[in-house]
Amino acid sequence: MNGQINYTLSDFPPYPDETDDTGRFKRAIEAMLPGGVLHVPAGQYLVKEIAVTKPISLWFAEGAILEATDETTAFLFQFAGDVSASGYPLLREVVRGERTLILPQAPCDIQAGDLIWLRDDCARVSDGQQDLNCEMHEVVDVIYEEQELLAEAKFKGEADRWIKWGERVSPGLSVEHSYDQVEQAQKLHLRSASLTGEAMVCSNPVPVEAGRTYQLEVSAKVEWPSHEGRGCCYVAWEGKKGEPIARSDVISFSYQGWQIYYGCNLIAPSGASKARIFIGLQAAQTAVEGTVWVKNAAFKQTSTKLVLKDFVRLPKRVARVNVRKITPLQFCQVINFRYRLKQGAHKGFGILAQQVRYFYVNGLYAEQGVESAIQVRRSMDVIIENFTIMPPQRVGSGQGYGVQFYGGNLGVIVRNGCTWRTRHAVDLDSTFDALVEGVTDVEGKGVSFLLTHNGWGGDMVFRHCRAIRSGSSGFVAETQGVTNPYTLMHPNIHIVDCYWQRASSEGDVVCYGFGIWLKAPVSGRVERFTAQVGTGQGYVKGHDNGAIRLLPVRNQLRVHHLVARGVRRGIIIAHPHEVSETGAHHYIFVSQVCLEHCRSAVYVNGGWGKRLFMSDMLLDRIEKYVIEGNGTGGYQTFVMERVSITRSPSVRFFQHVSSPRTGSAFRGWIRKIWRDWVSRGKKR
Structure with missing residues (x-):
């Protein structure tokens, strides 16, 4: 100290x-x-x-x-x-791996070294709860960029261009263009309109992008024979066909010397694809003549790049507020x-x-x-x-938790702890770069370790964690924020050297739960995981549980050294909705598996174009099937090899034979299967 x-x-x-x-x-x-x-x-x-x-x-x-x-x-x-009350939208969505955020405007309160809270407008389907897809980041650089759009544009008279806005411009409008070598300015000699006392000239249209921010800068002065009028400037936004969309930021020039006028952070409205810059005269009376001198008229497209120290973890769509500054304690x-x-x-x-x-x-x-x-x-x-x-x-909804992270967290370590009868021992949501190590949950009332609560999270390691005499599941990537789990992705999920024991009693007729339940597609690995129900000495009919449960497609997952005893199904790869595989790099690879006292070794259903590889499996005292299900869905690749089946006299290999989708084919093989009770030492 x-x-x-x-x-x-x-x-x-x-x-x-x-x-x-x-x-x-x-x-x-x-x-x-x-x-x-x-x-x-x-x-x-x-x-x-x-x-x-x-x-x-x-x-x-x-x-x-x-x-x-x-x-x-x-x-x-x-x-x-503190968290800033003001915030900024993204100019365009960002995806995993990017380190640069583009904002359509210059943030007034964010500098290099600051922390930001990055979010989008994802909300939980059940109750609209927000702040689900959130991250924390440190900003290492702020880069302001601008592009001049008006350099090639020329001002010209418009007889009745904006009649839809209620303006009236004299049909006989006189516009005199002359170049003054002394003033280096453009002289616009105008006569106010007979109906509204207003006369305008406009630039050629310049392309704009809806939602983007623009800066208007005008250096001008006004000359009147009397102090009866003023100059003005505004931006008119147009659609693709030239139709008026909106008008913003009228700048007034009073009767005085040269002045520079700014219109900052003008956001192109929805539907806008072009903009025109209008400069003119407004007078209290009709038929008043005057001159606007314009030294410079600039219309700039602006943006700000926030360069992050770390990379964006999950995609963020454009929202009304995506970025807020955090002043941390x-x-x-x-x-x-x-x-x-x-x-x-x-x-x-x-x-x-x-x-x-x-x-x-x-x-x-x-x-x-x-x-x-x-x-x-x-x-x-x-x-x-x-x-x-x-x-x-x-213990209930929102009650009885141990250690909880949510709302966006980065760089988390939870280790060497013990909890008793909690709803969740460790609960993570919108949390990344997390290590949970050496935590034991005893007689948990709910899921012991929530990898994600509403559905957003990733880049985490659970190591040497145990759920003992659990009343529910062990390690779960939840998706309760969405109706379709395939809209989510949990990257880099690693569960290593962990253990789950489901409590079993005569009064529990269902004994529901799964050692690992990944409810959204994941990438990562499960290694040296043990799942057991009760003492593991026998499967109880009517119980509904399993060692590991996965979606059938869109994963990139390896499962090594899995041991399961006394569960109804060892490995469950299923989902009720028929979803197709989308990526050539997606697969489920299972090897070095020991399953004992199970109704079925593997249960598979749903998913078209699955890629499933299984090898080096020891199956002992399996009651019904090696591969249960296969009633729905189909495969692109199915491989099963080096499987030893012992003390399982009633087991059948398939409940339904694996098949591809109609009109397609799939690759793979089934080989090197041993069954001790059929022919000792002989391959089948």
Whole structure:
């Protein structure tokens, strides 16, 4: 702690009229300098909703525990930076792998080194919840670009061009063009119209792009015989056939010397493909003559490139607001924080962190939780480790969570923790570059590890994680934000050296759940995964569970060293909707598999043009089928080889023979299959 300024809560005693310790903590935090450490001695403290908005650390001594003052406490500690109220749209959508965002206008509050929150307008189909497809990024460069469009355009008189706008221009309009060598200006001598007191000349049409931002710049002066009029300039937007779309930004020139007038951030409306620049005179009376001198008229197409330090993770479509600046709260630590919520509470977080960076939590201990022990939103570079989360007092929708990330997070580490009877031990959504390691969920009430909650997320590794005596599934990539899971893609999902045990009891007649359930197409791998129901000694009829469940097409996934015992189906590759394969690089590759005490080894249904490769499989005591299903869908490639089937006297190889789509063919083979009960040691 060299260089840190240390404070102790003992130096901030409670005031005589205070009934809890909230005031003490707030006064201590207010007195702390940035980078300071507040030491909290052993003891029991009553607190409610303490906000931290400066970079400090909280160190709790062994034996220190905080309790919520009442049942309505929303959080014990909140760490929060700022998110800008204003935002900017993208000029065009971005896809995975891009590092440059193009904005149609220059952002006034974003510079190199800033953090941004990148999002689109995706919303959950069930209730319209937004902030689903979100990411955090650091900006390394801001590049402003502009292109002059008016250089070749000429001004000319228009007799009745804009009659649809209610304007009247005199049919006998006199436009005199002369070049003044002294002023280096264009002289426009105009006579105001007889009906409206307005006369205009316009440029040739220039091409524009709807939704893009433009800048208008005019350097001009006006000469009148009397002070009865003014000059004006505006942009008229036209459609493809020249029809008027809109008009924007009227600039007025008063009777005075040379002035430069700007029209900034003019956004071409929907349907606009051309623009004309109008310059003219407006007078209170009719038939008034005057001269507009124009030194320069510029119409520029502008854009701003935001160059990101990292690449865009998932596609973002253009929305009303795609980019907001984040001012994060940085370099905060919470060490050995132990808390419990009030018995009977109906809400409450232990720690709520929003817009934070370099946030570190070590030794979190939670009792009687209601919402999440810790929830993190719109943040980067967060580490949560060595935590213990005891059974929450409420478990349901939005309640009883352990560690939760959502709303856009990048660079997350969750490791070395244990949770009991939570709805979700670790819940991720719109989270990327995540490592979840060494976390154990005991007797979970819902999915133990949610890779994605609503459907957006990726680039994550789950390693050495366990779900023991689970009441549901183990590792799930959820898609509840959309009706069609094939509109999503979960890139770089890695589940390595993990374990799921589904609890089994006589009263549970269904025993539903899957060790791994990837509900959207994924790329990545599953390696050294073990799934077991109960003791694994026997499959129970009527149970509905499996070791791993995948969509039949659009994956790029390898499954190695899978062990499953006592599940109804070992591997499930199925979806009820008939969807075709789309990419030549898509496949499911399964190898080094050991399945014991199962009704069926593999269940396959749905999907046209599947590419399925299976090899090196040990199948022991399989009751019904090696390959169940195949009643719907078809293959482009089917390979199955080096399969050993033992102690399975009733097993059939296929329920339905694999087939291609009508009118097509598929490749592959079935070879090197051994069955001990048919012919010992003889290949079939």
